[in-house]
Amino acid sequence: MRRVVITGLGPVSSIGIGAGAYSAALKAGASGVAPIKSFETTGFPYYYAGEVTEFAPEKLVRRLTLADWGRTSLFAAAAARLAVQDAGVDPGGLAGERAGSCMGTTGGESQVLEQLTGRALEAGFDGLEPRLVRQVSSARLSLAVNRELGFTGDAVTLSTACSASNYALGYAYDLIRADDADYMVAGGADSVGRWSHAGFYRLGALTESACSPFDRDRSGIITGEGGAALFLESLDSARARGARIYAEVLGYGLNCDANHMVAPDAASIAACMRLAHRNAGVEPAQVDYICAHGTGTQANDLVEASAVAEVFGAQSPPISSTKSMLGHTMGAASGLGAIASALGIAESFLPPTINFANPDPALPPIDPIPNVARSAEVRVAQVNGFAFGGNNAIVMLGSVT
Amino acid sequence: MTVTTLTHHAAGRSGQPSARTMAITGFGLLSGLGVGPEPLASAVRAGRSTPTDTSEMFTDPLPRPDAYALTDFRVRDHLGRKGTSFFDRSTALGMVAARDALVDSDLVVDDTTRTRVGITLGTTHGSVKSTSDYSRDTFVQPRPYLVNPLLFPNAVMNCAAGQAAIWFGLKGPNATIAGGALATLSALRYARNLIGCGYADALLVGSVEEYSPHAAWALAYAQRTWGGTLPVGEGAGVFVLEDAAAVRASRRHLDAEVLAVEVGSFDPPGPPGDFTAGFTRCVSRALARAGVAPDAVRAVATGANGMTALDEAEEAAVTAVVGADAPRLRVKEVTGEGFSVSPSLALGALLARHRAEPGRDGEVSLVTTRSADGAAGVMVVRGWSRARRDHG
Numbered sequence: 001m002r003r004v005v006i007t008g009l010g011p012v013s014s015i016g017i018g019a020g021a022y023s024a025a026l027k028a029g030a031s032g033v034a035p036i037k038s039f040e041t042t043g044f045p046y047y048y049a050g051e052v053t054e055f056a057p058e059k060l061v062r063r064l065t066l067a068d069w070g071r072t073s074l075f076a077a078a079a080a081r082l083a084v085q086d087a088g089v090d091p092g093g094l095a096g097e098r099a100g101s102c103m104g105t106t107g108g109e110s111q112v113l114e115q116l117t118g119r120a121l122e123a124g125f126d127g128l129e130p131r132l133v134r135q136v137s138s139a140r141l142s143l144a145v146n147r148e149l150g151f152t153g154d155a156v157t158l159s160t161a162c163s164a165s166n167y168a169l170g171y172a173y174d175l176i177r178a179d180d181a182d183y184m185v186a187g188g189a190d191s192v193g194r195w196s197h198a199g200f201y202r203l204g205a206l207t208e209s210a211c212s213p214f215d216r217d218r219s220g221i222i223t224g225e226g227g228a229a230l231f232l233e234s235l236d237s238a239r240a241r242g243a244r245i246y247a248e249v250l251g252y253g254l255n256c257d258a259n260h261m262v263a264p265d266a267a268s269i270a271a272c273m274r275l276a277h278r279n280a281g282v283e284p285a286q287v288d289y290i291c292a293h294g295t296g297t298q299a300n301d302l303v304e305a306s307a308v309a310e311v312f313g314a315q316s317p318p319i320s321s322t323k324s325m326l327g328h329t330m331g332a333a334s335g336l337g338a339i340a341s342a343l344g345i346a347e348s349f350l351p352p353t354i355n356f357a358n359p360d361p362a363l364p365p366i367d368p369i370p371n372v373a374r375s376a377e378v379r380v381a382q383v384n385g386f387a388f389g390g391n392n393a394i395v396m397l398g399s400v401t
Numbered sequence: 402m403t404v405t406t407l408t409h410h411a412a413g414r415s416g417q418p419s420a421r422t423m424a425i426t427g428f429g430l431l432s433g434l435g436v437g438p439e440p441l442a443s444a445v446r447a448g449r450s451t452p453t454d455t456s457e458m459f460t461d462p463l464p465r466p467d468a469y470a471l472t473d474f475r476v477r478d479h480l481g482r483k484g485t486s487f488f489d490r491s492t493a494l495g496m497v498a499a500r501d502a503l504v505d506s507d508l509v510v511d512d513t514t515r516t517r518v519g520i521t522l523g524t525t526h527g528s529v530k531s532t533s534d535y536s537r538d539t540f541v542q543p544r545p546y547l548v549n550p551l552l553f554p555n556a557v558m559n560c561a562a563g564q565a566a567i568w569f570g571l572k573g574p575n576a577t578i579a580g581g582a583l584a585t586l587s588a589l590r591y592a593r594n595l596i597g598c599g600y601a602d603a604l605l606v607g608s609v610e611e612y613s614p615h616a617a618w619a620l621a622y623a624q625r626t627w628g629g630t631l632p633v634g635e636g637a638g639v640f641v642l643e644d645a646a647a648v649r650a651s652r653r654h655l656d657a658e659v660l661a662v663e664v665g666s667f668d669p670p671g672p673p674g675d676f677t678a679g680f681t682r683c684v685s686r687a688l689a690r691a692g693v694a695p696d697a698v699r700a701v702a703t704g705a706n707g708m709t710a711l712d713e714a715e716e717a718a719v720t721a722v723v724g725a726d727a728p729r730l731r732v733k734e735v736t737g738e739g740f741s742v743s744p745s746l747a748l749g750a751l752l753a754r755h756r757a758e759p760g761r762d763g764e765v766s767l768v769t770t771r772s773a774d775g776a777a778g779v780m781v782v783r784g785w786s787r788a789r790r791d792h793g
Binding site for chain 2: 042043044045100106108109110113116121125126130134136137138139140141142143146147152153154155157159160167171174175177178180193194198199201202203204254255256257259261262268271279387388
């Protein structure tokens with residue numbers, strides 16, 4: 001089995017586009033949350049989201065014809081382009097069946113489907129724009145990455161909702177590890193839309209304007225969007241070309257609650273953490289940082305903190321939620337978390353949980369890295385991802401020694 | 402939920418399976434022709450079928466009044482009323498196929514194994530109708546947030562896999578792959594990796610696609626660009642996938658070996674022909690990895706659907722590698738265009754034929770698929786009947 005490392009990062013986020021801007025924003029504890037611009041919010045009681053208002057695909061994407069692709073596919077392709085640029089590789093030199101992509105998503109191109117739904121109400125199904133009908137398939141997220149980079153290997157879109165990027169990262173790691181591929185772009189992408197904003201509101205899971213994970217008075221998520229891409233190759237390949245290595249993918253764990261579609265299960269999440277540790281060959285005491293799923297709802301944060309306490313005991317490592325800054329970027333969330341963790345490992349810092357005011361006495365004692373980023377050596381980081389359907393996925397990253 | 406008639410593996414089967422050859426030990430299938438593999442198998446045998454009148458199924462206008470759809474399908478007839486009332490059509494079809502696959506296989510799912518058994522389901526965009534209806538409610542309700550929270554999980558693509566995990570108590574890896582025409586093959590590759598790398602011992606693998614006005618219109622628009630006149634189809638195919646060597650070691654029966662699954666993504670079909678060249682390399686690579694000579698291929702179940710440029714590219718790739726002699730099974734001609742579920746129906750039709758015709762034991766077939774977005778894939782499968790199941 002080959003060792004697998006991350007040598008390129010491509011965040012397309014509401015707090016920064018590109019590794020440098022994203023890292024600076026994490027260290028500054030920036031917020032990307034603002035009143036929604038991408039859809040009409042009249043009638044919605046809450047109207048904040050983490051939109052990537054600076055997203056200009058024409059500045060990032062080179063090969064794709066923009067009009068042929070939906071917003072989520074363009075997030076994916078732009079993130080992928082940034083990741084290979086950051087890795088310092090010429091994708092043309094990688095092109096071929098040994099290079100592929102694996103992207104996670106919750107809604108895929110559901111904002112295209114939403115546009116079509118709105119149009120059908122006015123003009124009927126027969127009056128739709130064929131160009132948009134062609135864009136609905138979520139398979140296109142990973143195909144957009146391959147087309148953009150000239151990769152002809154696997155193009156896999158994992159639609160396991162809000163842990164999908166971790167699934168994607170894990171699969172890409174395995175494909176390289178087992179010598180089924182040499183280069184993979186892995187991550188995720190999602191776009192905000194009316195349907196998910198309404199759904200989370202009606203679930204009682206949406207908060208008004210600021211997401212405050214692990215805080216006593218936390219009251220829910222903020223919907224968000226963006227793209228995340230990580231460029232993966234074997235350690236040997238990275239060393240041979242003298243690449244900068246952010247982090248090594250040590251392993252991952254997957255399991256399923258098989259219990260409830262939307263309510264998380266602490267015992268099952270704890271079991272997933274243990275699987276991830278075992279597969280990565282690490283002990284809990286070696287984990288220096290947990291990038292939380294940290295949605296900011298009362299129930300989810302309690303379950304996550306309880307599972308951490310069960311696995312780590314009283315000595316749990318610092319745990320922060322990038323969702324406090326980004327909102328919940330759904331299928332991109334654990335990918336943006338993995339990028340934050342890789343940056344933390346490479347640049348020796350812990351991203352903060354912003355909007356934090358009061359510890360919650362109902363939670364086991366945790367260190368949420370309140371409001372201000374912290375300098376710290378990170379040798380092993382744990383990236384949590386949980387989803388509807390009880391789809392748990394946890395990725396372990398480590399420094400390369 | 403499972404039949405535990407452990408049987409002996411028939412000796413003398415030829416071929417050295419590679420390190421990560423997977424076995425299929427049972428399957429469940431629903432197509433627009435009916436529940437179970439038999440209606441599909443007989444339609445493939447006859448080479449013809451008739452779509453059903455779907456004009457009364459939905460209030461939305463349809464591009465045509467017929468489809469290969471299970472117009473009388475009600476999930477409660479199969480799984481009971483309790484807990485099923487909020488299932489959308491995709492979830493319901495997938496659940497019944499999963500149930501039937503578990504019944505068909507002798508895999509034992511109990512408290513000692515359930516953390517090692519999971520699901521990998523392919524789709525195009527989940528239940529498009531559920532997601533679109535959610536968006537529609539935000540436009541037409543008196544307030545945009547007046548959507549039904551109980552239906553929110555249906556609007557998310559991993560609903561069928563998540564519900565099946567709950568229903569059947571499967572706590573192993575649970576994945577959904579949105580791959581359209583490639584979803585079934587990508588799901589098989591993904592599942593093979595999970596088993597091969599030790600994350601799971603068995604996975605329910607397959608794909609689901611529901612009939613809806615949205616699906617019918619999506620095909621109608623595609624046909625305006627690419628040609629073809631087939632009606633849309635629906636269905637679900639779920640296959641119990643396990644490590645072939647482990648199944649043999651426990652002297653259990655294999656319905657089939659999945660010898661290779663190879664995929665690629667290229668510029669879309671058409672000039673200058675890169676797509677055909679890439680597809681051809683996929684077919685060559687698959688046979689090489691399967692250790693199968695091109696002239697040993699006895700049947701090719703293709704994605705042919707009357708979309709000329711796609712059909713010609715696929716046929717050119719297949720012919721370039723295995724020649725023109727192996728009979729082509731154009732399964733979509735009897736099931737309609739089923740998007741992500743079509744390769745599952747093709748695989749199911751092949752396995753049903755094996756089960757009915759012991760003379761085909763050990764034959765190798767291909768399932769090929771392709772998309773207008775430039776994805777292509779091929780699966781190499783060797784099948785058997787169960788004729789020797791009770792006296793192995």
